[in-house]
Amino acid sequence: MNDYKMTIGIECHVQLNTKTKLFSGVDNDATDKEPNSCVSPVDYALPGMLPVLNKAAVDKAIQAGLAMNCKINLISRFDRKHYYYPDLPKGYQISQLYQPIIGAGVVYLPDGSSVKIEHAHLEEDAGKLSHFDGYSLVDLNRAGTPLIEIVSMPDIHSAAQARLYCEELHRLMIYAGVTNGDLYQGNMRFDVNISISKTDKLGTRAEIKNLNSFRSVERAIEYEYARQKALLEKGESVKQETRGWSDATGKTSPQRSKEEAQDYRYMPEPDVPPIVLEQSYVDEIAKQLPMMPESYRSIFGVLSLDNNEREAILNHPILAQRLAEACDKNSALAPRIAHWFSGILLAEENADKNFALGTADELLELSEMVENKELSSTAGKEVFLEMYDKKNTSKRPHALAKEMNLLQENDVDALGAMIDEVLALPECAKASEDIRNGEMKAIGFLVGQVMKRSQGKANPATVNELIKQKLTQ
Amino acid sequence: MKIADQKTKAVDLVREALEKAKQYEDYHCFISMNEARAIEKAREIDERIAKGEKVGRLAGVPYALKDNYLSPEGVTTAAAKMLDNFPAPITATAVKRLEDEGAIMIGRTNLDAYAQGSSTENSFFGPTKNAADPTRVAGGSSGGSAVAVALGIVEFALGSDTGGSIRQPASFNGIYGIKPTYGTVSRYGVVAMASSTDTMGCFAQNADDINLVMDVMAGKDDKDSTTLEKFWKDQLPAAKEKKIGLITDFMGDGVDPEVVRCVNEYAEKMKKAGYTVEEISIPMLKYGLAIYYIVQPAEVASNLSRYDGVRYGLRSAKAHDLDSLYQETRNEGFMPENQRRILIGNFVLSSGYFDAYYLKAQKARTLLIRAYKEAFEKVDVLLCPVAPAPAFKFGEKTDDPLAMYMEDVMSVPQSLAGIPSISVPAGKTKDNLPVGAQLCAWRGNDQMLLSIAKHVEEKD
Secondary structure: OOOOEEEEEEEEEEEOOOOEOOOOOOEOOOOOOOOOOOOOOOOOOOOOOOOOOOHHHHHHHHHHHHHOOOOEOOEEOOEEEEOOOOOOOOOEEEEOOOOOOEOOEEEEOOOOOEEEEEEEEEEEOOOEEEEEOOEEEEEOOOOOOEEEEEEEOOOEOOHHHHHHHHHHHHHHHHHHOOOOOOOOOOOEEEEEEEEEEOOOOOOOOEEEEEEOOHHHHHHHHHHHHHHHHHHHHOOOOOOOEEEEEEOOOOEEEEEEEHHHOOOOOOEEOOOOOOEEOOHHHHHHHHHHOOOOHHHHHHHHHHHOOOHHHHHHHHOOHHHHHHHHHHHHHOOOOHHHHHHHHHHHHHHOOOOOOOOOOOOHHHHHHHHHHHHOOOOOHHHHHHHHHHHHHOOOOOOOHHHHHHHOOOOOEOOHHHHHHHHHHHHOOHHHHHHHHHHHOOOHHHHHHHHHHHHHHOOOOEOHHHHHHHHHHHHHO | OOOOOOOOOHHHHHHHHHHHHHHOHHHOOEEEEOHHHHHHHHHHHHHHHHOOOOOOOOOOOEEEEEOOEOOOOOOOOOOOHHHOOOOOOOOOHHHHHHHHOOOEEEEEEOOOHHHOOOOOOOOOOOOOEOOOOOOEEOOOOOHHHHHHHHOOOOOEEEEEEOOOOOHHHHHHHOOEEEEOOOOOEOOOOEOOOOOOOOEEEEEEOOHHHHHHHHHHHEOOEOOEOOOOOOOOOOOOOOOOOOEEEEEHHHOOOOOOHHHHHHHHHHHHHHHHOOOEEEEEOOHHHHHHHHHHHHHHHHHHHHHHHHOOOOOOOOOOOOOOOHHHHHHHHHHHHOOHHHHHHHHHHHHHHOOOOOHHHHHHHHHHHHHHHHHHHHHHHHOOEEEEEOOOOOOOEOOOOOOOHHHHHHOOOOOHHHHHHOOOEEEEEEEEOOOOOEEEEEEEOOOOOHHHHHHHHHHHHHHO
16 A cells, blocks of 8 residues: 655744844844843834834845745735734734745755745845733843745655754754854754545645754654554544644644635735845846855765765864865865864764864865975874864964874884894884784784884874884884 | 024024014914924024024024924924823934924824814813814824914924825815825824825924925934835926816715805916816715724724734733633723724624725726826826815814714815815805815825915916
């Protein structure tokens, strides 16, 4: 029996990191601020207040749209979306229903699949309610924060792909520089529409609102798939409704059914003139946009990295940029740099994203030192970490390696003397004897002794060769 | 206009206005007075004049402010219970510009609540009486301001005009009133009614005073994205040869014969002053009212959404949960006419009806604007009555909303088109009631209208 096919569309809200709000000119960063301290009469919806569009938000929306390979609409307009809730001071949200600024586009996922973008529009965020025993408090600091809502086509067919899509959107928005991208702070939130069907005809969909982590997107879809499947197999039907997700219980639960759905009474916004753009203006923004993950992926193709390694690096635009620069200058030396990067990212709790990496030239210099056996690979990593961790970027890698006393000993005379000392040790007599008798596997023990004596700086290959010469000739 | 100088004391101008306001208290022009602050400001201006300092173009001129303009002096009520104790923390741009030139607000005038109505009977504080006949309505919604000027309490007063709210009361009280080109004066700080036709203007006894006040208020405001770059000049243009079109569609059925007579007489005066007057028919105009009473309530319903009892203004004592907070507050705070428009507006915007009503109305609005454009290729100025009849008796139309809406039939087309339109005294009926003539032109030609009106008055 065929299994059910899932069809998923995702709406993603991205808070833009503009200096001021979308319409009020008030500070848009309410982090650690008192409730209702980033609020003007416009946000407060006093009588007679009028919205004045923040041009920076328009620029960011264009950047976001271009990052998703979207068409930018040269004329777009705002509309009012009406509903009553205490976190919505005007009784309507200024949004874009009929003519959004961002048109159709496509997002490429790391697994080679892609998701089409239907459109994305600019709108303002609402405030926040806190509920207490018998009363609720309203904080309007967030009211008026610019958002773009990105609406995907129903192109997604698994929980894993949905997660990849959300992660990729996050990456794109970070690359485009339009959001702080802190999911914990609600900088990006996801609404997921999901239906299942055995035929080509789509099933009835449920919408899971306000998911704020990649993990919860994935889990909620897995749960919803199982729930809908169980219903259908019992011969029941799926209700078209809005559902909420609880991370704690791992379940979705109904919030609002289709019958109770709100009529938003959309109306063109008469207070804000249309956004009219010149193509040349959009082109100029496109020119200044940094390279996107998809381009990096194709550049990094020559490095034969594994996917996890590559994606981990791509999560940090600065690392991707350095690696691409290094790749451009010397692709043979770049893989080692990639390993260093993914090493620090995968191994440690590297929340600190203020990487002090040095330039691509410095990283290549370090990589080349390992390549030329001036440094062991272990020592190379140590120097890299010194540069990264201690932000010790004032010295070139060679000077730094020297200072750290890690430069490999390649001097045959010096190594020869050191080998003679080691061979003279009583505990090495047996191994020396074996080698003279042709049992070459004992050589590893002797090389190890020399390495120890040199504090790891000796080039093991050279040592190996020298010991062989001394004992067999 | 009397402006304070070395000889004329601002304090005297203000005191005189305040005394007259008291003398005509029965007319109920004002919702609240600004006596103490007005006198204090007048003193400051007199001191500056005494010291020989430069003072503004409206130094010491007392004026009346329609009570839907926000300013921290007193409370802004919009004649609604919803806001009957609302101290505004900001100053409307228009008010700020007047005050920067030394004008002194002596009181806040009555209006239909939220500027919705055509008689000032919809005020939470009771109606205003007509200056010519106290048994009749002042017109509306800017009734208080019109009567304050007509009675000579002040030489100018601010109004707002969304579909005739300046022009109709100007006509009913025999004074000048202007609804300028949409976007001429900032709407910032004025309680919104219907954003796409809300227009700030004023009343005065003559064209020059209107011109001066408008020159002070007009121009781009960063706080209102729909304002235009300033096109207003300080001097009125010289009267030139102009072709006037008398709109026949508004001179026939349903129009009081006395109104027709007065407007025809005004047309004769225009001819006497050297203008060419010809008849013109613009059939599209008769759809103006139908379009307006879809677009305007939609915007009203939207703009009044913010009065929810959550942040400021009235909060009903009967509220016990979120739904009842909204329901009871809005039930108590809005007048029946406000509620009627909210219902109509939400109906025409609701899904399933939007295309049939709102969208169709907007399309018709585009046709209406086109009809005006074509008319102005043939003539420079259009002439018609302001309203179908002179001021009516109190209560005459309060139970018949449609009859009340018909008051607006000749004034809303200009609002929908965003074109300038002025009401000038045309004559009186045999019952001695004032009748206005309405002159309108294409956008930006506001001052041409004033110069023509002035020229006609001078040649009369």
